[in-house]
Amino acid sequence: MNLKTLGVILCGVAIMQSCTSKNSDSTQASDSLKVNKIEKVAFGKLPDGTVADLYTLHNANGMEVKITNYGGTITSLTAPNKNGKYENVTLACDSLSGYLKGVPYFGALVGRYGNRIAKGKFTLDGKEYSLAQNNGVNALHGGKKGFDKVLWTATPIDGEEPQLKLNYTSADGEEGYPGKLEVEVVYTLQKDNSLKIDYKATTDKATVVNLTNHTYFNLTGDANKEILDHELTLQADKFVPVNETLIPTGELKAVAGTPFDFTTTHKIGERINDTKDIQIKYGKGYDHCWVFTDSGNQLKNVASVYEATSGRLMEVLTTEPAIQFYTGNFLDGSVIGKGGIPAKFRTGFCLETEHYPDSPNQPKFPTTVLKPGETYQTTTVYKFSSK
Template structure:
């Protein structure tokens, strides 16, 4: 009898253990779920009543990237310094409300057209399309409600390299753009402390597409500090001069002999206030598009940033032909998050892309997407130390 009772007790214990283990692995409710290297929590409600979610991707090294399906925003990015200490290096917020109140595209997916289109108009196949003029007289980053302000459908994909797949269908005529556009973006946190972003889109009518991510970085991890001591290399021998409204003039100008030459390492602050350079004046610093020396659609190393105190290095690889290097010149303290008000030049962006205003400039590489074609690009942001 004692042996039988002991056997029953052991069976009960094993059954409880198995049930508990299974519950830990598979339990999902409205507030939280865990699938090994991916965690999901509620991130708040939009004014429409829709619920936003926040996904945390982790790799074996300890890197953490948090992404919300509202705008595809990277909210947090923990990267190691030279001593192995992980801190957040991405400007943003821990609150959905902060993004709704004021956000200069922190960490967001940008579309249908990243960057500017002159006077909010372009002509395609003989028809003129009118967009919102949401940046002075120009259209910027997809309009008043671009892809940064919509709720994407999210699918976490677990594995050694966790992924978050986001999909969104932009209706024909949304924000003035022609064609129903089906968009897919996959974030992959890789083993080598890099985040790969794969973009794909298809349309049922000729349209223009230029997708990017608008992450702001400060590699010190202290968002009260300016980024002027960060050292930058851009593998670009030309840049696009702009007019007073930051629309490209159409010229591809050599960077040699200008404050825009980052073919060798320079601190961001070394020439950013050059009073003699009209382009610096127009951008209030750097807010321009650099054209890569290698303009192929191969994945290539196009930029690197080094922060000496932390030892952090950020490298950028992309299939795109250009990059918008922006130094937070319009940050004015209105956007808040993570315990700070984000001020002038406390973050920088490296937005891989096609050229601004391409729909109006025939000499620029085309951004037209037609039915039966697939828009497909890849960008990787990789962290290391030295």
């Protein structure tokens, strides 16, 4: 073998080693995409020029959750279908400007008081408080500028399971509520493809608190499709009847024998138009609070939703005593969602874990009063899988 031939062979070996190294790096880069991590980008500007940010939490399975500190809003949550494909399963907007135009609480943190308070008034310790009447004559979801429309202080927390901690201080008298309320909400994207939400609050004056998340889900992964074929199970033997303005009558009614019985699995659309039932008529479908058979404050599995076409299953666990099930009855296509898709009638459903609506005016309901020295603390988990 002459030197020229030897040189060609050595050059060929070097090229092969280089290609092998590049292929190895490429594989590692691909694998590195599936790790627990948090990304931050600017999401847009508020009218006063303040920048809102968007945080993306990833887990090693390939699931991701996008959350903006404007309203603590979930703008995307991906879940696997039966073929392992991850798709967004929430209703949301593409940009901050979409939310600023006004949306029906897409993905938002709701407070101080989730759900309705009759006539925007309640009495606490002998003093009457007046709130904004932003839902007909009633107060809804914290008022005209509730927690869904404020900028939260965000702290990303790297770790085995990525977290986003959000903090907000609600001033004494904000939206009519008494007491300076210090609120902390932590979103955790867990290894088992579940999103855990931990809520905490303290106050310097007696007040009422009922925090929740208002994400609209559509497990098909297609926001054009209705949610009527989704199959729902609720571990709840009672619900809260309402009047024509959707305020509780004060009683609890057994679900047995009514369109509200989901103790065994039913498709959402199976009985949703049964307007012979006055409660269905009042809600224009389902927009009611169910009371769990086990209303204890330990973390418990309370609901599941299955969508057969995609094979997606969502389970809900919570420490709360009740849940508001809402079927998008007031969506009318006027709000434009992701990809320019209008949010149409019954294309999303909500499962908002909570205390009962109008509890401050209902002495028989579990109290939502928080006093100085006490800590409001609840947890809800949305777990996703496929079958």
